[in-house]
Amino acid sequence: MLEPLYDKDIQCLACENTYQTKRIRSRFIRAYKHDTDFCSYYEPDHLNPLFYYVSVCPTCGFSQSDEFDAYFPPGALEIIKKEISSNWNVQYQYGQQRSIHEAINTYKLAILAASLKQEKHLTKAGLYMRLAWIYRTLDQKEDELKFLKISVLEYVNAYSKENVEKSDMSEIRVVYLIGEIYRRLQDYKQATQYFSMAIAMKDETHEKRIVELARERWYDIRQDQQKSYA
Template identity: 25%
Template sequence: MSKFWEKEFTCPFCGTKFKKKMVFFDSIKIKARDIDLKPVFEDVNPMFYEVVTCPNCYFSAFDKDFETITIKGEETERKLKKLLEEAKKKVELKNVENHVEAIKRYALSGMVYSVLNQRKKVAISYLKIAWLFRELGKSEEEKRYLERALKEFESHYKYDYYEESDGPMILFYLGVLNQILGNRKEAARWYELLLRKYDSKSLYAKVGRERWQELRRS
């Protein structure tokens, strides 16, 4: 049985129609998870396919919301147009699925979400870049993007409205990213807030409790 299928997208920015290879959910096999819940995949790596990039204008976003994004206001449109025109001059995208190409696409999605003031998705884009660098064994680049993801999660938590259902995930990553980066006191503070606010029915609260206990023992 094939692991892939093609989906047609319409770019919400320039209107171009194009097809993109997607991976069937049943083809994704997770054999382990890292400290920050990064999946270790057995075969197909879905991170290679998650970001959809328009081949015409380079508008990029996660596949789940690519066609539903609303671009509000002329100023936002101008910023996006300038950003994407500059990106197209600097970034050469190839029609292959690998770590290097996925990193480029997540970088583009991070820039787009930044213009759209969607900080949570900027943070997730940077986190996925860090994970891809981890798979490549590039620790300095991984650290740089973990720091960028942490900064965006902090800003999202402080300044943005977010769904209550997102709370455990946000607090978990504020804790675990600080832990990975060696900020023990900050990590403990966020874990304690996570455990005060949410019970262990949440996966993030359950794992957060484990990480908090590991932190206290170390």
Template identity: 25%
Template structure:
């Protein structure tokens, strides 16, 4: 059985229609998870397929919201157009699926979400880049992107509106990214807040409790 299928997308920014290779949900197999819940995939790596990039203008977003994004305001539109044109000159995209290409695409989605003020998705784009560098064994680059993801999660938590259902995930990543980066006190503070608000109510709190206990033991 094929693990892939093709989906047609219409770019919300320039209107170009194009096809993209997608992974069947059933083909994704997770054999383990790292400390920050990064899945260790067996066989197919869905991170190679998550970001949709328009081949014409480079507008990039996660497959789940690519077509539903609306670009509001002339100023945003101008800024986005300028950044995408610059990216197009600098970055050459190849029609293959591997770590290097996936990193380029998440960098583009991070840029787009940043212009659109969707900080949670900027943070997730950076986190995925860090994970791809981890798979490549490039720890310096991984650390740099974990730091960038942490900064975005922090600003998101402090300044943005978020759904209450997202809060346990945000608090978990504020804890675990600080833990990985060696900021023990900060990590403990976020885990304690996560447990105070969501203990027994969220899977993130359950994992957060384990991490918090590991942190106290180490």
């Protein structure tokens, strides 16, 4: 009988050790609901691909996602060895089936690694965003909002300082997501600005659904504001 989890070989970007970590076979990934910021909910809930987004090297502790760049800025590898590897005891549990709390730990490890490595803003934004989604599934609102606030700043930096078109995310998707996170943080002025930017891209993009989502969220804000003034 085919198991939902399989072993994937990963080469650590820091120590170059090859290790195995779990992934979920695509046929077992069943999303039954999606939020307007692209957070998905899965059944059964323990077969959530978010739990396995981060790979943790059991030897040196460096944690990475598939979006991490192989390049290390000068001095970054030495800092990682000092701050992470020198304090790391060999641990294999993250290469096995993960609980939701173990998944949370892997994101925090990856966020530390990404910060020390000076990883791209877009990559760091994705880590913070996914961690916020996991806290949402636990209904831990304070932690969710904490990481949403950090993620939106990273997305703004990515949009203003990086060529996001070279990533897996399109420009309009990044702009929409910035607006949607601001909306969830109740910063309606910023949210409206970014939704308007996304709508203005309607003739330049093939992602017409993103344009429609931006319009829907823009109208939601307008209606909420009208109700508050009524």
